Amino acid sequence: MGASEYKTVLETRDLTVNFRTYRGEVKALDRVELSLFAHEVLALVGESGCGKSVTALTILGLLPQNAYVLGGQILFKGEDLLKKSADEMRVVRAEEIAAIFQDPMTFLNPVLTIGVQVKEAFLVQRGPMWSGAAEDQTESGAVDRNIRDFLLRKDVPNAQNGIKMSGGKKERIAEELSKDILKLVRLPDPERILTQYPHELSGGMRQRCMIAMALARRPSILIADEITTALDVTVQAQILTLLKELRDTIEESLTTLLITHDLSIAAETADRIVVMYAGNVVEVSSTKELFRKPLHPYTQLLMKCIPDVRKPVIRLESITGSVPDLIEPPTGCRFHPRCPFVMEICRVNKPVLKEVSDGHLVHCHLY
Amino acid sequence: MSEELLVVEDLKTWFPIKAGVMQRTVGDVKAVDGVSLTVGRGETHGLVGESGSGKTTLGKSALRLIEPTAGKVLFDGFDVTKATKKELRKLRRRMQIIYQDPYASLDPRQTVRSLLTEPMRTHKLVSSRAEATSRATELLLMVGLNEEHAYRFPHEFSGGQRQRIAVARALAVEPEFIILDEPTSFLDVSVQAQVLDLLKDLQRNLGLTYVFISHNLSVVQYMSDRVDVMYLGKIVEDASRDVLYKSPEHPYSFYLMAAIPIPDPEFKKVPRLLSGDVPSPVNVPPGCRFHPRCPYATEKCRTGEVPFYPGSSADHHVACHYSIDFEAGTSVLRPDAKV
Amino acid sequence: MFAALFGRTIDSLAVAVLLVWWPTYVRLTRGQVLVEKEKTYVEALRALGVSPVRTLLFHVIPNSIYPILVNSTLDFGGVILTFSALMFLGFSPSPALPELGNLASDGIGHVFTAPWLIVFPGLTILIIAISFNLIGDGLRDVLDPRLRR
Numbered sequence: 001m002g003a004s005e006y007k008t009v010l011e012t013r014d015l016t017v018n019f020r021t022y023r024g025e026v027k028a029l030d031r032v033e034l035s036l037f038a039h040e041v042l043a044l045v046g047e048s049g050c051g052k053s054v055t056a057l058t059i060l061g062l063l064p065q066n067a068y069v070l071g072g073q074i075l076f077k078g079e080d081l082l083k084k085s086a087d088e089m090r091v092v093r094a095e096e097i098a099a100i101f102q103d104p105m106t107f108l109n110p111v112l113t114i115g116v117q118v119k120e121a122f123l124v125q126r127g128p129m130w131s132g133a134a135e136d137q138t139e140s141g142a143v144d145r146n147i148r149d150f151l152l153r154k155d156v157p158n159a160q161n162g163i164k165m166s167g168g169k170k171e172r173i174a175e176e177l178s179k180d181i182l183k184l185v186r187l188p189d190p191e192r193i194l195t196q197y198p199h200e201l202s203g204g205m206r207q208r209c210m211i212a213m214a215l216a217r218r219p220s221i222l223i224a225d226e227i228t229t230a231l232d233v234t235v236q237a238q239i240l241t242l243l244k245e246l247r248d249t250i251e252e253s254l255t256t257l258l259i260t261h262d263l264s265i266a267a268e269t270a271d272r273i274v275v276m277y278a279g280n281v282v283e284v285s286s287t288k289e290l291f292r293k294p295l296h297p298y299t300q301l302l303m304k305c306i307p308d309v310r311k312p313v314i315r316l317e318s319i320t321g322s323v324p325d326l327i328e329p330p331t332g333c334r335f336h337p338r339c340p341f342v343m344e345i346c347r348v349n350k351p352v353l354k355e356v357s358d359g360h361l362v363h364c365h366l367y
Numbered sequence: 368m369s370e371e372l373l374v375v376e377d378l379k380t381w382f383p384i385k386a387g388v389m390q391r392t393v394g395d396v397k398a399v400d401g402v403s404l405t406v407g408r409g410e411t412h413g414l415v416g417e418s419g420s421g422k423t424t425l426g427k428s429a430l431r432l433i434e435p436t437a438g439k440v441l442f443d444g445f446d447v448t449k450a451t452k453k454e455l456r457k458l459r460r461r462m463q464i465i466y467q468d469p470y471a472s473l474d475p476r477q478t479v480r481s482l483l484t485e486p487m488r489t490h491k492l493v494s495s496r497a498e499a500t501s502r503a504t505e506l507l508l509m510v511g512l513n514e515e516h517a518y519r520f521p522h523e524f525s526g527g528q529r530q531r532i533a534v535a536r537a538l539a540v541e542p543e544f545i546i547l548d549e550p551t552s553f554l555d556v557s558v559q560a561q562v563l564d565l566l567k568d569l570q571r572n573l574g575l576t577y578v579f580i581s582h583n584l585s586v587v588q589y590m591s592d593r594v595d596v597m598y599l600g601k602i603v604e605d606a607s608r609d610v611l612y613k614s615p616e617h618p619y620s621f622y623l624m625a626a627i628p629i630p631d632p633e634f635k636k637v638p639r640l641l642s643g644d645v646p647s648p649v650n651v652p653p654g655c656r657f658h659p660r661c662p663y664a665t666e667k668c669r670t671g672e673v674p675f676y677p678g679s680s681a682d683h684h685v686a687c688h689y690s691i692d693f694e695a696g697t698s699v700l701r702p703d704a705k706v
Numbered sequence: 707m708f709a710a711l712f713g714r715t716i717d718s719l720a721v722a723v724l725l726v727w728w729p730t731y732v733r734l735t736r737g738q739v740l741v742e743k744e745k746t747y748v749e750a751l752r753a754l755g756v757s758p759v760r761t762l763l764f765h766v767i768p769n770s771i772y773p774i775l776v777n778s779t780l781d782f783g784g785v786i787l788t789f790s791a792l793m794f795l796g797f798s799p800s801p802a803l804p805e806l807g808n809l810a811s812d813g814i815g816h817v818f819t820a821p822w823l824i825v826f827p828g829l830t831i832l833i834i835a836i837s838f839n840l841i842g843d844g845l846r847d848v849l850d851p852r853l854r855r
Contacts, residue, residue: 047555048526202644232417233582234641237626241638261556264628268636287632305560306630307585309612315567316589318560322525432753459755471746474765486754533750540754 009255010036010059010097010221015072017051017058024327028054030279030334031072033353036221041247041256043270043287045263047302049323050276052259056223058082060099061089077220094124098214099223102230104206108198114209115194118181119174121216181212184249186242204235211242215250225259240269263306267291272359275299278324278334281353284361295362297339333365341366372544372576373406373429378438380421380428384649396648398424399435400600401672406544411570411577413591413608415584415623417645420597422580426546429578430462431455442544460490463537467549469529473521479507479532480517486539506535511565527558531565538569544576551586563590584627588612596620599656600648605675606683616678616685619657621693655687663691663698667706676701723788727781731774738770779842786838790831 017029029051036042044052057063059074059081074081081092093099101107109117175194182190185208198206207227214222224243228236247256258270266273266287273290275283275298283296294300304317321338324330330337336346345365353363379402381395399421406412416422427433429440431447440447442462450458466472473482483506484499493499504514510531521529530550537545547566551559563586570577579590587594594611596604596619604617615621625639643660646652655673658664667688675684688706689698700706742748743766751761 047557204644232645233584233626234417234622235645237628238640240628241640262628263556264630267630267632268628291630291632302557303630305556307589308630309585309588309624309627310629310631310634312588312609312612316560316564318564319557322527322558323555430753432749456755459753464750464753466746466750468746472750474747474751474769476765476768485756489754489756489760536750536754 007038008035009038009076010034011075012055012059013073013075015055015058015074016070017054017063017067018070019064020066020068021327026326027329028067028279028326029058030329032276032279032281034274034281036255036257037272038255039247040271041243041258041269043266043273044257044259044276045261045266045273046276047261047323049278049326051279052276053225055276056099056225056257056259060093060097060223061086062093062099095217096219097221097223098217098219099225100207100210100214100227102226104203104210105198107210108206110198112197113194114196114198114201115175115178118178118194118209118213118216119171121213122174122177123170125217177216178212181216182209184215184246185209185212186238187212202235203231204238207231207235207239208242211239211246215246215254219254221255221257223257223259226261228265229261236265240265244269263302275302278329279326280334280363281361282335282363284353284359286359289357289360293360295356295360295367296364297341297366298335301340333363370408371405372408372443373404373578374439374441375402375404375425375429376439376441378402378425378428378440379436380424380433381436394649397600397651398648399428400648400651401438402597402600402602404595404602404605406576406578407593408543408576409570409574410592411579411590413587413594414578414580414597415582415587415594416597417582417623419599419645419647421600421648422597423548425597426464426548426578426580430459430464430546432464460540461542462544462546463540463542464546464548465530465533465537465550467552469526469533469553470521472533473529473536475521477521478517479503479519479521482521482532482536483507483517483539486536490540492540502539503535506538509538509569510535511561525558526554527562530554530562534562534565534569538573542575544578546578546580548580549582550579552581552583559586566590584612584623596623599646599651601656601686602684603657603686604678604684606678606680610678610680610683614679616683616691617657617687618661618663618691618693621691663689665689667700667704671706674705676703719789719792723785723792727785731778734774735770738774739766742766742770775845779838779845782838784835786834787831790827 012032012034015029015032015034016027019026019028032051032055034044034055044055046052054063054067057067058069061081061084063069069082072082076092076096081089084092108114178194179190182193187193187205187208193201193205193209198209201209210227228239231239243256243258247254258266260266263273270287272284272286274281275290275296277298283290283294283299285295290299291303294303298319301317301319305319307313307316319338324334324337330347332348333339333346333351336342339346343365349365351363351365353361354367355361356367378399379397380399381397383392384394384396385391386393402421402425404412414422414425424433428435429447431440431450435448438448442458445454445458447455447458477485480500480503483503484493487493487499487502493502500517503517507513507516512528512531512535516524516528516532521532524532550566551562554562566577567590569575577590579587581587588608591608594606594608595602596611596615596617598619604611604615604620606615611620612624615624619641622639622641625636626641629636641660642662646656646659652659652669654669654671655661655664658668661668673686673688675686676688677683678685688701688704690701691698748761748766751765752758
């Protein structure tokens with residue numbers, strides 16, 4: 001299973017992002033290299049301040065005002081996303097890369113019903129979708145409502161440019177599709193939910209609505225940023241299972257970037273894991289390989305910190321020190337002040353992300 | 368000096384829901400609805416549950432930070448629920464609490480020194496400024512910080528350090544008993560380990576008794592000796608830690624354990640998902656509160672209170688009318704079932 | 707009305723403005739205290755056994771006054787403007803008083819022949835108001851430890 005066999009859907013190279021704060025410049029991302037392979041679930045794992053959310057925001061073009069990209073590229077479908085204008089990025093977010101975040105309440109409009117919001121996700125899509133739907137009409141005028149087919153049908157030929165669908169018809173199609181997509185995310189009683197407001201739903205249900213709305217745009221990439229952190233553990237289990245189910249069902253067209261601070265979630269849900277620390281990618285590997293043989297000292301220590309329910313221990317190990325201040329990050333390797341294997345070179349030179357074995361990369365002078 | 372430091376008897380904490388122009392009470396949020404438990408001196412008693420379970424309300428009610436609606440709380444034999452303001456003040460020295468959010472539990476305008484010395488002066492534990500300061504330094508060292516940290520403000524510290532300050536502050540009054548309300552939920556994994564180990568060390572060195580409240584089952588397992596599982600205001604299972612984690616007997620406990628993510632990709636977990644969402648204590652189902660989501664529920668579960676039945680090991684209580692074989696997926700009505 | 711009752715002195719004007727402005731502060735303070743009171747650290751102090759009176763005086767109120775402080779610096783500009791407006795409208799105790807509004811009202815008659823008579827007082831009022839605004843912003847940024855995360 002060589003890395004080269006996989007098609008890369010998105011790739012960041014040398015991505016460097018700083019934030020301007022009145023205390024100084026925060027060097028949030030330091031030459032981050034990330035590759036997303038088609039159809040996989042890639043987990044971006046790290047603790048607070050490591051830059052995982054910043055990476056997602058940079059890809060989406062949603063960085064706040066005080067952030068700026070110092071350098072690097074984000075290659076997607078042959079183009080550099082960083083070179084796109086704000087309007088172009090909006091289209092990308094609407095149709096290609098969808099994102100779901102931790103708190104659904106801040107992303108759902110509290111005064112609109114779920115129905116209106118989910119339908120909107122369908123209605124904002126441009127041309128091809130509606131032409132494609134028009135093509136599906138049988139002689140009697142019925143529309144193909146199979147949602148899986150809908151989701152899989154990515155490149156609908158934009159042949160029927162001339163066909164303009166009436167608003168009413170669009171509404172009806174969107175309504176049916178909305179019901180179907182809510183069923184896909186396993187929401188019980190979709191008809192009723194379409195009439196409800198966000199605050200009437202529980203946290204888990206809101207998160208499912210967010211997933212539905214994201215999928216409705218038929219994205220090639222789904223970014224899920226800490227989507228289960230605010231949820232109870234039984235609900236979290238449901239959502240993670242749903243994500244895995246979706247990956248298997250929509251395999252053809254969906255790649256998921258799962259951002260989490262919880263290695264256990266990554267272990268259960270992801271195919272590959274990228275470990276980040278203080279703005280750097282420190283290790284990349286397939287999930288199985290990472291747990292069998294973690295190479296980077298940070299990864300090794302992190303694994304020892306997590307209590308495993310199956311094997312209770314007397315004492316948890318911890319990592320001495322704390323996450324560095326990124327305004328004045330440590331010289332050389334940013335992990336060196338806390339590293340049990342620190343060498344002279346670590347203080348002076350930054351390591352390079354090197355492939356140690358097939359598909360397993362490490363950012364460390366030990367290798 | 369009794370062996371049972373904290374005894375909770377049928378505690379109920381209800382919050383009235385007021386509606387309408389006249390603000391009449393139309394119902395109650397039954398956050399804690401009849402809970403009884405015992406915490407032995409020197410032990411760590413874990414309290415697990417999801418949101419709406421009432422675990423935090425239970426902890427705060429035991430300390431009378433929230434006034435209970437009914438029931439009794441005995442601390443070292445002394446009735447906390449009936450204590451006068453003066454008696455309560457004295458009790459506060461012996462029972463403390465550490466909060467979940469280290470960013471909110473410290474007054475942002477106070478220096479660490481002031482934070483630590485204020486409780487000392489309130490309870491007249493020190494007689495001079497110098498004594499207060501030296502004691503504050505002692506406390507800082509005890510929690511792994513240093514002397515110069517005393518002159519800084521909370522916002523200058525990281526989450527983990529702030530929790531240490533909160534612990535130091537609680538220790539300033541020399542308590543015997545501390546309620547830890549999700550003390551590490553807001554902290555990074557690596558910092559969590561540090562704080563948990565600190566808590567364990569302090570317990571051993573100072574002979575403290577803890578009630579550890581958390582929704583994180585792995586952490587509760589690491590810290591606790593006994594564990595109670597709460598659901599919608601009631602305890603559904605009470606057992607020693609090892610028994611609960613190896614062989615839970617209440618269906619809710621079982622599904623809770625099954626939901627914990629395992630840090631091992633090779634481990635083939637049988638997907639056991641609980642359907643439905645975590646309910647809110649506003650609309651409490653009749654009978655066994657868990658019955659709407661329970662795959663083993665029967666007619667008998669829909670009415671009447673569910674008492675504690677003995678579990679298969681000593682000192683194990685399960686609030687379920689049935690004995691369930693989770694592997695086989697079968698259930699048998701208990702012979703002494705009160706239905 | 708006040709001026710009519712108590713005569714047109716500068717003091718009566720001051721008292722009048724004061725009477726109109728202070729309810730805002732009371733409302734603000736009450737609002738802030740209500741918010742502050744619910745915060746976790748307040749409950750923590752209760753758990754520690756600190757008396758409610760002490761908590762209110764030494765913790766809640768100091769933490770509540772920041773937004774009010776900021777607001778008050780903004781109001782400095784507003785008060786000056788109000789004073790000037792009142793003077794301008796004719797409530798001036800004496801035409802010779804070197805107050806900005808007074809000067810402006812004098813100048814208005816001569817706006818075409820001697821525009822500087824109104825322009826400069828007007829500009830000064832504007833600059834003063836903006837300065838207080840900026841001071842308020844700066845004060846808030848510097849003084850409020852909570853905002854410095």
